[in-house]
Amino acid sequence: xxxxxxLRGLTKNYGAHRAVDGVSLTFERGGFYSLLGPxxxxxxxxxxxxxxxxxxxxxxxxxxxxxxxxxxxxxxxxSTVFQSYALFPHLTxxxxxxxxxxxxxxxxxxERAMEALALVELAEKSARLPAQLSGGEKQRVALARSxxxxxxxxxxxxxxxxLDPKLRKQMRAELKAMQRRTGITFLFVTHDQEEAMSLSDxxxxxxxxxxxxxxxxxxxxxxxxxxxxxxxxxAVNWFGATGIRPEVTFADRERPPGNGARRAIVESTLFLGxxxxxxxxxxxxxxxxxxxxxxxxxxxxxxxxxxxxxxxEMRFE
Amino acid sequence: xxxxxxxxxxxxxxxxLHLPLAVLVVFSFxxxxxxxxxxxxxxWYSAALNxxxxxxxxxxxxxxxxxxxxxxxxxxxxxxxxxWKRSARVLEGGMLLSLVTPEIVTGVSLLALFxxxxxxxxxxxxxxTVIIAHVAFSIAxxxxxxxxxxxxxxxxxxEAAMDLGANQWCAFFRVTLPGxxxxxxxxxxxxxxxxxxxxxxxxxVAGVDSETLPMVIYAMARRGVSPMVNAVSALILVLFxxxxxxxxxxxEQ
Amino acid sequence: xxxxxxxLLPARVWMALFFAAPLAxxxxxxxxxxxxxxxxxxxWTFESYTRLADPLYLAILWRSLWIAGLSTAICVxxxxxxxxxxxxxxxxxxxxLQLVLLPFWTSFLVRTYAWLFILRDTGLINTVxxxxxxxxSPLPLLYNDGAVLLGLVYSFLPFFVLPMYATLxxxxxxxxxxxxxxxxxxxRTLWRVVIPVSKPGIIAGxxxxxxxxxxxxxxxxxxxGGKSVMLGNLVQNQFTTARDWPFGAAASxxxxxxGAILLVLLxxxxxxxxxL
Numbered sequence: 001x002x003x004x005x006x007l008r009g010l011t012k013n014y015g016a017h018r019a020v021d022g023v024s025l026t027f028e029r030g031g032f033y034s035l036l037g038p039x040x041x042x043x044x045x046x047x048x049x050x051x052x053x054x055x056x057x058x059x060x061x062x063x064x065x066x067x068x069x070x071x072x073x074x075x076x077x078x079s080t081v082f083q084s085y086a087l088f089p090h091l092t093x094x095x096x097x098x099x100x101x102x103x104x105x106x107x108x109x110x111e112r113a114m115e116a117l118a119l120v121e122l123a124e125k126s127a128r129l130p131a132q133l134s135g136g137e138k139q140r141v142a143l144a145r146s147x148x149x150x151x152x153x154x155x156x157x158x159x160x161x162x163l164d165p166k167l168r169k170q171m172r173a174e175l176k177a178m179q180r181r182t183g184i185t186f187l188f189v190t191h192d193q194e195e196a197m198s199l200s201d202x203x204x205x206x207x208x209x210x211x212x213x214x215x216x217x218x219x220x221x222x223x224x225x226x227x228x229x230x231x232x233x234x235a236v237n238w239f240g241a242t243g244i245r246p247e248v249t250f251a252d253r254e255r256p257p258g259n260g261a262r263r264a265i266v267e268s269t270l271f272l273g274x275x276x277x278x279x280x281x282x283x284x285x286x287x288x289x290x291x292x293x294x295x296x297x298x299x300x301x302x303x304x305x306x307x308x309x310x311x312x313e314m315r316f317e
Numbered sequence: 318x319x320x321x322x323x324x325x326x327x328x329x330x331x332x333x334l335h336l337p338l339a340v341l342v343v344f345s346f347x348x349x350x351x352x353x354x355x356x357x358x359x360x361w362y363s364a365a366l367n368x369x370x371x372x373x374x375x376x377x378x379x380x381x382x383x384x385x386x387x388x389x390x391x392x393x394x395x396x397x398x399x400x401w402k403r404s405a406r407v408l409e410g411g412m413l414l415s416l417v418t419p420e421i422v423t424g425v426s427l428l429a430l431f432x433x434x435x436x437x438x439x440x441x442x443x444x445x446t447v448i449i450a451h452v453a454f455s456i457a458x459x460x461x462x463x464x465x466x467x468x469x470x471x472x473x474x475x476e477a478a479m480d481l482g483a484n485q486w487c488a489f490f491r492v493t494l495p496g497x498x499x500x501x502x503x504x505x506x507x508x509x510x511x512x513x514x515x516x517x518x519x520x521x522v523a524g525v526d527s528e529t530l531p532m533v534i535y536a537m538a539r540r541g542v543s544p545m546v547n548a549v550s551a552l553i554l555v556l557f558x559x560x561x562x563x564x565x566x567x568x569e570q
Numbered sequence: 571x572x573x574x575x576x577x578l579l580p581a582r583v584w585m586a587l588f589f590a591a592p593l594a595x596x597x598x599x600x601x602x603x604x605x606x607x608x609x610x611x612x613x614w615t616f617e618s619y620t621r622l623a624d625p626l627y628l629a630i631l632w633r634s635l636w637i638a639g640l641s642t643a644i645c646v647x648x649x650x651x652x653x654x655x656x657x658x659x660x661x662x663x664x665x666x667l668q669l670v671l672l673p674f675w676t677s678f679l680v681r682t683y684a685w686l687f688i689l690r691d692t693g694l695i696n697t698v699x700x701x702x703x704x705x706x707s708p709l710p711l712l713y714n715d716g717a718v719l720l721g722l723v724y725s726f727l728p729f730f731v732l733p734m735y736a737t738l739x740x741x742x743x744x745x746x747x748x749x750x751x752x753x754x755x756x757x758r759t760l761w762r763v764v765i766p767v768s769k770p771g772i773i774a775g776x777x778x779x780x781x782x783x784x785x786x787x788x789x790x791x792x793x794x795g796g797k798s799v800m801l802g803n804l805v806q807n808q809f810t811t812a813r814d815w816p817f818g819a820a821a822s823x824x825x826x827x828x829g830a831i832l833l834v835l836l837x838x839x840x841x842x843x844x845x846l
Contacts, residue, residue, distance in 0.1 A: 004619050051751060052750075053751075073748045073751050074752040080747075082748060084744050088748070089767060090766045090769075099754075100753050101748070103752060104753060319757070323655045324652050327651070327655035327656070330648060330651075330652045331666075333726070334728070337681070337724070338673055338684055341687055351697070352692055375747065381749075391580070392584055393581065395577040395694070396578055396582075397580035398577050399574050399576075399578035402577075411585050411589060411590065412585065414589075414830070417781050417829055419782065419802060419825055420785070420787065420824045423789040424783060425596065425809045426592030427588065428809060429589070429819070430591060430608065433595060443840065448708045449588055451629065453588040484771055486573065512686055514676070514679065514786060515662070517787050517806075519843045521806075538792065546683060550683060550684070553680055558676060561672075561676075
């Protein structure tokens, strides 16, 4: 069976600036995918091209094998959940959800909309106007509004960005559950690596319009394809072309066996509850962070040995 | 595709808005007396500039406009400043009401006032009654322009000044006013234009010897065909256009 | 007295003396009797108001209402697409807005006269048409309700476009995108989303046009001749030629009342309040 969505060599320029540079990705049916990257990396532009709100300058977009690049947004079988939710302020929650169904002239639009609202647990607020809903509730209405149309792909443009941290974590779990339950392919755009890693089956790390890596979260974490991917997913101690994550960097007073260890001076120690981050400056000049268990104690200015297992190294050219 | 249609419509609408004026101006250069084109000529301009009635009307209009504009600007700016500090609902409501009151009503009501007062003071309608009327309806315009500017001014500037020893008047003149000066000038220009252009109210409260330019033009337009009116109109268009552009520049500063 | 109140004093005095008092006087006059040589005298009476109920004057009131109403409707119909265009013009938004407003800022008298020049028997249209031998005698384009309508729409169209543009400009672009995303082609998006959401702006703009149209004087005077008499002309006539001040005052008050009612309705509706 062919992939549900395929992007081939997608390119978009804004004047002299190349926002999306030859992006090629393949998405399988029923998966939860993320586009992850910093501001301006082209992830939102890519998403908008799939939604039909931007026209690609080059490349193809194939939905279930058919090219949709020439189709307008209302002709495409994909749906977008906007960052600002974009709920119609003059319509109730129910009417918002029923909007697309009414466009399709479906007879039982109202009932189906009620069902969708029930799915996001907002059935009792169906008569409310968007102004009377909280941020999280608005987001759920937006989700229901798109899902009720059963699109082939659901596009989500940083939908959790406007929520406070606690609500974000809660909504993450709900989103994941929703995706599993409906089986609809989700394409999720975010700049939050924790979010992308916790939700996705596969994530694409983007930088300056290009895909740095497209793989499962573990794969990108343990075996990042580029320096950028490594650094974006989490903190990295760099020693030339070699990188080591702080969680697998060790610091000791006694010299460990083997000859990989380096001498370093402790600059500061940060207490993080169940662990400590020890910031050191190596003899060879680099600064690094070692994550150690709670209970150990290092004084500023103290001299320590820094070491790690070579199996945990990430090497780049 | 839809954008194209909208663009074409907009072009037509803009043409509708501008063509009548363009036609007026073009025919002001017509050497013929009627609407049949007979060649380019400046005779109507020279006729207009030499017409004694027009000249007197222009002079009156200028005097009235300047005096009324200065007064309205001072009063209106002070009012806007006062309302910036604390809300004055009645005054603000009254000013907004004066903007939506039909000119004919403002005009006749002022006429009624003057005639009633004249019973006791033995005066007549004259330039001063026109000036009073113009100030009355211009204050609201000035207030709106200056208020809009004041909304963007940081109150703490004045508070700092007063903290350093300035009293309210001092704070206004030396701290706030210099900052809003461009808007005040723009408001003055607006009051100038509004006063200069007024016909309805002026025609009701003007005395026999205080005919303004719009009144002269109106009489000429009513009497019949005269391209002189076109010439004067063209000149007025240019003048107002210049004043408004100037006012906009000031407002944006 | 509070120094801030001093700043408000000149305006308060001026408005009280030269806006409020005159209106009060007009109000009083409307209940008095006409003087022999103009002016007013006692006794107090309702006569002026009952006279207004005369079919002749009711016809004038009715004409004023429908001309103002139709002018407003046309301004809305013509002005909305124009405002839409300007709001979507991207970088050139301001330029187009200035282009729309520029005629508005020039002399009202001149703008009305322009149509006089174009429409009259010896005016541009008739001259061109007869030169092309399409007509043999001039078309009576002037001095009727239609000419007044045209003049009013021409004068007040920018008056509607400005607040309409302000509303449309503030509209969240994501709303239109969402509608498209959910399956609505552009004209459906316009009908189901853009227009309903910008309704407060439409209403505000309409009222802003209706009120001056209702009280129009110069336009029906120049373009309507004596044939298309509106309330404004009636008032002017009573205070000058006819010298029936109480009657004119009563007509003025009716005019003001109509406008004031609409204004109060406008400023008390929550959505339109924000616009002002």
